[in-house]
Amino acid sequence: MKIGVVTRNRNSWSSTQLRKALAKHNIPHVCFSFPRLTARIGYKPYLNIGNINILDELGALLIRPIGRGSLEEIVFRMDMLYRLQRLGLLIINSPEAIEHCVDKYDILAILEDKGIPVPRTAVTENVDEALNAFHELGGDVVVKPLFGSRGIGATRVRDPEVASTIFRSLTFYHNVIYIQEFVPHGFSDIRAFVIDNRVVAAMRRVASSWKTNYSQGARPEPTLLDNMLEELAVKSAKLIECKIAGVDILESPKGPVVVEVNSQPGWRGLQSVTRVNIADEIVNFVISELKK
Ligand SMILES: Nc1ncnc2c1ncn2[C@@H]1O[C@H](COP(=O)(O)OP(=O)(O)O)[C@@H](O)[C@H]1O
Ligand SMILES: [Mg+2]
Numbered sequence: 001m002k003i004g005v006v007t008r009n010r011n012s013w014s015s016t017q018l019r020k021a022l023a024k025h026n027i028p029h030v031c032f033s034f035p036r037l038t039a040r041i042g043y044k045p046y047l048n049i050g051n052i053n054i055l056d057e058l059g060a061l062l063i064r065p066i067g068r069g070s071l072e073e074i075v076f077r078m079d080m081l082y083r084l085q086r087l088g089l090l091i092i093n094s095p096e097a098i099e100h101c102v103d104k105y106d107i108l109a110i111l112e113d114k115g116i117p118v119p120r121t122a123v124t125e126n127v128d129e130a131l132n133a134f135h136e137l138g139g140d141v142v143v144k145p146l147f148g149s150r151g152i153g154a155t156r157v158r159d160p161e162v163a164s165t166i167f168r169s170l171t172f173y174h175n176v177i178y179i180q181e182f183v184p185h186g187f188s189d190i191r192a193f194v195i196d197n198r199v200v201a202a203m204r205r206v207a208s209s210w211k212t213n214y215s216q217g218a219r220p221e222p223t224l225l226d227n228m229l230e231e232l233a234v235k236s237a238k239l240i241e242c243k244i245a246g247v248d249i250l251e252s253p254k255g256p257v258v259v260e261v262n263s264q265p266g267w268r269g270l271q272s273v274t275r276v277n278i279a280d281e282i283v284n285f286v287i288s289e290l291k292k
Contacts, residue, residue, distance in 0.1 A: 001059035003286065004049075005031045008067050014266045014279075015064055021279035025287065030058070034067060034077045047084060059290055060090035062282070065149075065264045066098055090289055093263045097242040101263035104146055104178055107240070108260075114239045116232065117257045119250070121180040130167040130177040134160060137181040142210075143167075146176045149262070151213035156182060183252045183259075188212060190249040190256075192225060192233035193270055193278060194242075196288075199230050200281045201267075201274040214269035222273040229256060236261050243289075244282060 003022060007015040010031035022029045032049045040046055045053035052058070061084065066077060081095040093101075100107050108118045122133030123146070134141055134157070143166055145153040157163045170177050189212045192202040202225050207218035214220060225233070229249060236258050237245035246265025249256050267278045 001290070002028045002030055002052075002057055004054065004058045004061040005029055005064065006034060006061055007031055007064035008033050012064070012266075013268045017267075017271070017279035018062065018064075018282065021277070021283040024280070025283055027283065027287070034069075034073075034080075037080060039076075039080050039083070046087065047080060054084065055087055055089060058089065060092060060286055062092050062286065063098065063264060066102065090286075092286060092289070093242055093244055097240050097245075098263045100240045101242060101245075101261050102147055104144060104148070104260060105176075108258075110240060111236055111258055111261075114235075116236055116239070117255060119180050119183050119252075119257050119259060121178070123176060123178050125171060125176055127164070127167045127171055127177070130179060131160065131164060133179050134163045137179060140182040141179045142182055143170075144178045144180065146178050150215040151211040154211060156210055180259075182210075183250045183257060185210070185212070185250040185252065188218075189259075190223065190225070190229060190233075190251065191265075191270060192229070192247045192249065193265065193267060194233055194237040194245040194247060195281050195285050196243055197234050197238050199225060199233055201270055201276045201278060202229075202233075203270050203273050205269070214266075218269075220269040220273045232256060232258060243285065 005018055036049045038048055047054045078095055081091055085091050085095060100110060105123045108121055112118050120137055124130050140158050143155050143157055167177050187210060188204050188206045191205055192199045202223055203220040204223040205212040205214060205218040206221055212218045233247040236247050242261055242263050246262035248259045250259055271278055
């Protein structure tokens with residue numbers, strides 16, 4: 001049985017690692033991007049890529065980034081994953097987990113409802129309310145794209161006039177305004193990589209500014225999590241059934257807060273500071289799920 005790896009770029013670092021790990025385990029695989037999929041209703045194959053009938057020929061799909069696209073493209077991609085899942089295909093991560101994680105409001109709301117500490121955050125389509133929230137949150141906030149990643153577009157704002165201009169332009173382009181209190185973190189944070197409710201590796205990301213994404217130039221350092229942080233990471237991933245998760249934790253003066261759970265985390269930076277082969281761990285997990 002083949003495994004499908006859905007990736008924009010089969011030669012990206014993480015996808016290459018996955019392909020190598022699959023080859024090492026003698027698991028045949030096929031890599032493709034979403035635009036190569038075709039869906040059918042009323043006649044078969046219900047989903048195919050070229051001459052591969054997904055439901056007949058693949059045992060599981062591993063989703064690397066769901067990708068950028070128009071709302072229509074993204075919704076269609078999710079619809080296909082949901083249908084494949086309904087028809088019995090193993091999808092990792094599940095479309096539900098992907099959907100929760102991709103939306104920075106949804107994920108934090110779920111975590112808060114289940115008792116996980118998260119930063120105070122306000123989300124609105126209304127500029128005046130956003131300005132109120134800017135002050136409620138102490139006049140030092142991070143404005144983030146609701147569906148962003150890799151730190152792109154996240155902006156620290158301390159000036160009400162700048163805040164007002166940003167909020168107006170966001171609403172003009174029909175973006176939702178997402179404002180979060182700035183959490184002092186000493187320019188470093190924790191990334192915990194969770195597979196099947198276990199932290200397989202973690203790192204401290206040390207930056208020269210407040211954004212600590214590896215893709216923004218932060219330096220990974222090996223770190224061992226204490227029990228509290230480990231539990232926080234595992235619980236956050238588990239609450240949304242995110243089987244492969246990158247959990248970002250800021251250590252604020254008031255204690256740790258979870259800022260997001262990534263359902264399609266890369267691991268290049270993390271791999272450079274851990275002996276655990278993360279791609280192997282992912283493949284072993286997929287094999288164990290297939291045996292269930
Ligand atoms: N509320 C915050 N206060 C301070 N720094 C933050 C805050 N939120 C995010 N950051 C920093 O910005 C980075 C990116 O934010 P994050 O919410 O993880 O979004 P992304 O999906 O872009 O990685 C984080 O790793 C962290 O370093
Ligand atoms: Mg992040």
